[in-house]
Amino acid sequence: MHWIALILGGLFEIGWPLGLKMAQQPDSNKTGWVLLAIVAMGISGGLLFFAQKSIPLGTAYAVWTGLGAVGTLQVGIFFFNDSARLLRLVLASLIVAGIIGLKVF
Numbered sequence: 001m002h003w004i005a006l007i008l009g010g011l012f013e014i015g016w017p018l019g020l021k022m023a024q025q026p027d028s029n030k031t032g033w034v035l036l037a038i039v040a041m042g043i044s045g046g047l048l049f050f051a052q053k054s055i056p057l058g059t060a061y062a063v064w065t066g067l068g069a070v071g072t073l074q075v076g077i078f079f080f081n082d083s084a085r086l087l088r089l090v091l092a093s094l095i096v097a098g099i100i101g102l103k104v105f
Contacts, residue, residue, distance in 0.1 A: 002050065002051045002053060002054040002055050003051070003055065003103070005047045005050045005051045006047065006048065006051035006055060006060055006063055006064060007063075007067065008047050009043070009044045009045075009046075009047030009048045009050075009051060009064055010044075010063060010064045010065075010066070010067025010068050010071065011067065011071060012040050012043045012044035012047065013040070013044045013064060013065070013067060013068025013071070013072075014040075014067075014068055014071040014072050014075060015036060015037065015039075015040025015041075015043075015044070016037040016038070016040040016041045016044070017037075017068075017072050018036075018037075018040075018072070018075055019033045019034060019035075019036035019037030019038075019040060020033070020034070020037050021080065022036075023037070044064075044068070048060060048061070048064050051064075059102045059103075062098065062099070062102055063099050063102055063103070066095045066096070066098060066099045067099065069092075069095060070092050070095050070096055073088070073092050
């Protein structure tokens with residue numbers, strides 16, 4: 001259950017940079033997007049808090065931030081035309097490999 005919460009927390013971690021990015025777009029509902037970012041931060045942090053009850057601090061934080069970082073990178077590539085150069089993808093896969101390693105070992 002704690003690992004599920006941690007993974008969900010990492011996914012919600014994507015929501016706050018997305019909300020802040022959307023708030024910068026012309027003709028956007030800036031207040032709504034900033035509120036989405038704040039709510040995503042709260043949910044993400046709450047799930048991390050819950051997950052740390054049984055997952056070691058360093059592991060939980062590395063997984064949480066890693067999922068948020070790789071997920072945000074993917075959102076940038078798919079929706080904001082960010083670079084998808086091979087080196088960026090290889091380096092992101094190393095983050096994923098580290099997350100898997102922390103879970104397995």
